[in-house]
Amino acid sequence: MRFRDGQWLVAEGVQIQYAEEVYRITPTASGKGISLLCPTRKIINRGNTLNLATLSIDIEPAFDGVLSVEMTHWQGALRRGPDFDLFPAGRPDVDAKVTKNENGTTLSAGTISATVSGKPHDFEIAFHPTDRKKPLTTLLSRSVGLAYTPSPSTPMQLADMRNFKHYIFTQTTLAVGESIHGLGERFGPFNKVGQKIDLWNADGGTSSDQAYKNISFWMSSRGYGVFIDTPERVELEIGSERCCRVQTSVEGQRLRWFIIYGPSPREILRKYSILTGAPGSVPSWSFGLWLSTSFTTSYDEETVNSFLTGMKARDIPVEVFHFDCFWLKAFQWCDFEFDQDMFPDPKGQIARLKADGIVKKVCVWTNPYLGQASPVFAEAAAKGYLLKRKNGDVFQWDMWQTGMGIVDFTNPEACAWFVSCLEKLFDTGVDSIKTDFGERIPSEDVQWFDTSVDPKRMHNYYAFIYNKLVYEALQKRYGTNEAVLFARAATAGNQRFPLTWGGDCESTPEAMAESVRGGLSLGLSGFAFWSVDIGGFEGSPPPWIYKRWVAFGLLCSHSRLHGSNSYRVPWTVDNDVTSEEGCSATLRKWTHLKARLMPYLFSQAQECVKNGLPLSLRAMCIEFPDDPSAWTLDRQFMLGDSLLVAPIFEEDDTVQFYLPKGGWTNFFTGEVKEGPGWFTETHGFGTLPLYVRPNTLLILGKEGETRTVYDYSTDVEVRAYYAKDNARALLVDSEGKTIGTLGWKDGEVTGKDILKGNSVITVVSS
Incomplete structure (x- = not known):
């Protein structure tokens, strides 16, 4: 003001x-x-x-x-x-x-x-x-x-x-x-x-302030x-x-803030994570490709099966299938019940999907709002589980769902009831929850069950208690480090309940750039894990935008194909072009690349949880705080501490990016560029500027690896890029436990005894 x-x-x-x-x-x-x-x-x-x-x-x-x-x-x-x-x-x-x-x-x-x-x-x-x-x-x-x-x-x-x-x-x-x-x-x-x-907090999309x-x-x-x-x-x-x-x-009458001295961004984030909480751990399977039905599309069991069998036929592994809105019956969001007309046997269907090996995990969309057409609305209202107006009425409006009520998570009994609804979904075979909404929480003319709270303070804080409740329910069922949310709303502390995604973006290059800026800013706010709607949420992406977004999205910490009123399986975007420049081939290449990167990504994830750092998108200034240019860069990012990524936003295939000081190696070609400086390149859809930082030991899965979860110490490739005697690479297993550390001394990799099988060592740049 x-x-x-x-x-x-x-x-x-x-x-x-x-x-x-x-x-x-x-x-x-x-x-x-x-x-x-x-x-x-x-x-x-x-x-x-x-x-x-x-x-x-x-x-x-x-x-x-x-x-x-x-x-x-x-x-x-x-x-x-x-x-x-x-x-x-x-x-x-x-x-x-x-x-x-x-x-x-x-x-x-x-x-x-x-x-x-x-x-x-x-x-x-x-x-x-x-x-x-x-x-x-x-x-x-x-x-x-x-x-x-x-x-x-x-x-x-x-x-x-x-x-x-x-x-x-x-x-x-x-x-x-x-x-x-x-x-x-x-x-x-x-x-x-x-x-x-x-x-x-507001539901304003990515094209607003x-x-x-x-x-x-x-x-x-x-x-x-x-x-x-x-x-x-x-x-x-x-x-x-x-x-x-x-x-x-x-x-x-009061204002309190904490001032945190670094001096480095890394140290500032570490101290901030002590103050508000360290990021939660995520399981290795969550790094694989998530495929959604999209938001307002109509689908049934046959549709789901066609999506997953189509992806398998194109050699595009799907780790998680996500059922969005219309797994529920229209007007009954969110009553936690599969629409029996579309999904007569949800438990059996999920079991069959997993048994067939075409998907490993299942996620469903939910939110803390109850439409009055749902049978659970009457139950929740009668038991006092819903937010009320000051005159005692249940707070309702026709925004989003007709006669929608809001679950009052300051009521312990309401929390227990909500968790019991989630547990029924877990019994059905659901492994993860997309906790959508939670932004439009009224602050006037409302009375919370806990009368000691201030409604204006509850508006932002609601996202914390909502996601905390669901996250802890998942932890109780599946284990401390196996819980995964896909959350949209957040406030300080929500980094403890991963993960979040970037909300509603248009299917345009401008919106992709907006999403990059959003992810960078959130990473500088203590969040380790983040995703985006690949292809854009609103509209139908032209094939070139879809393919550029695929490359960007598969180099985020987490990767989900999701849209609004159009599907995101690749063959629906370009009428199933079968060439190597088609949507299916592009998605296959980038999904396979992420699988190969898993030994590096998952070890980096452990460091991010420990130190409050973003995995991706990591702003360049975190790694290069003494380079003034790094504080201006909002069209590129670091993926962990060793990989630089520059998404492509132009239809003519050109991209301009900045490399800090040192010899940076092109991951795909081995070409070396010397920074600091700006560079312009042209790329097909199978590549983008992906540069390896000097003094890096990069551990990759074997050539042709397509799985997300495997033995990260067996049959791997260790690449050395301008390695010096202080180069280090942490190796963890697929549960995040430390196996050991590789080093470099006198021109050779040290600690090789932790590698198994036909692991190879390649000196790419020296």
Whole structure:
């Protein structure tokens, strides 16, 4: 929200009061931090202390390299939930220290410090590395404040706050050339400077400034990140109200955020994962190809069988088959019952599919909404399982489903009932759940079962409790590391419940580029695993777009063919062209390539879970933070730490991409290009710029491997690319357990005893 009209004027109808000085510094309640009493005028004499607002700023050590900063106006305001689930794996110890000298007061939390200016009648808080005074960012004069709208004409009007909105805001400095990234799955410009961003989950598609996954965490190119600790609506003006500041505002009496010092993006993400939770593990089978029925298409058992037998005939392995919407009867979404007219024997059908070996796993679409035509609506309403209006009515609207109600997951009995419905699906043979929707959660005129929660905070937080419930139900049935969601909505912490996909995109190259930007931003928000609707969701992709999207989608961590009102099996896209440039051949090539990459991908996945890193799409700045160009790149990404991928968006087959410093090797041809620099190439549909980073040992499955799950240590190929004595490659089995580590010394691979069968070693670049 903008509180000012340019640099000099306050916005019409707004009153602002700024923290003008630090009047007093005392210890916080914990005794480890400092509490700043900040009047909204400079205190020159005793009379200045009367009839004015003050702001309290509490700075606390969170853990090494992380500080908590909380601004409060009225301390007596209720602290209503829900709150983010912080430190789910435990809170690390911190070495905190407060020092004072003539320059001010400094609080240190290991590698990060905050120094409060000691100048009389001054307001300045600098956040800096403990061993250096150069600030990461600073709260300067008129950078912390409160605002009212409409503007009260007298303080006496504030005796009744029902007609006023009250905001708390901060403005952290933006340095010259600094860029800001993250904030969830955002489809607009990669660098957020110059943008106004509202963190409020919405079903807006990929061609808008709305987002399904609003994550209140951003990363700076200057080596720090900020996590805003509230699930309510957060409004950010990132160099858009004041060009030199990031303004964060919330409606309420408090605002808390954590500042996280890296200095590298890797270290920032690792610390963020300690704060909000590490990404959950995913099973190796989930990396295979997922095939969907598509969204509003009509299909039955015969259709499903024709899709899967057609894929098998074309040598395109399908790991997971997904039943979207119309596995349910029309108007009865979502009642967890297969439409008996289309699927008279779902349990038998699923068993037959698996027994025939044409698919290994089955996923079904579901959501937390109940249409009133469904028999379960009456049951859920009668038992109090649905969200209500303040007058006691069940909250309903005709958006999406006729008379739709929303499951109230603050009710433990509703949670147990919902899980019991899922368990019936598991009994039918369902292995995974697509948890769609969860964004359009009302925040006005609603009463949750848990009366202590704030409906506005519940809007974003609903995605967390919804996906957590389903994920844990899958874990209970199938095992801790065997649970997989396909979720759309998310908030901070949802990275613990993988995986997510990018939502509704059009079947255009522009939408593919939007999806790349969304995946990059989500990866910089702590999410390890991500997918996209291959071919685009809306519309029918022309063959060239479908094939380019296949190449991009099979180099994401997870790969799903999915559309809206048209199928995505390849022969329906190009009328079954049988040449090597056809859709079927292209999908076969890229599916087989991903199978060969599995030893590398699955070992990288373990590192991502451990360190809070994205597998794919990984922004270039994570791997090359000291290269200024890396912070601008939004049309390419890293797949793990060693493979660079540049999708192709042009119908004329050309692509422009950037290579950082060093000798990069073309995966397909072995050609070496020397970076840093920009390059332009032309590619057929079977290749794209896939370059291997220098000093890489790349473990691949054998030539011709088509499976996703196999023995990643037997009959493999180890390729060396400009390997040095510090080159390493972790080898894991198909359950993620470490087998050992390969190295390179004196021109040879070390640790070869962990390889079995006819494994080969190839020096590609030296």
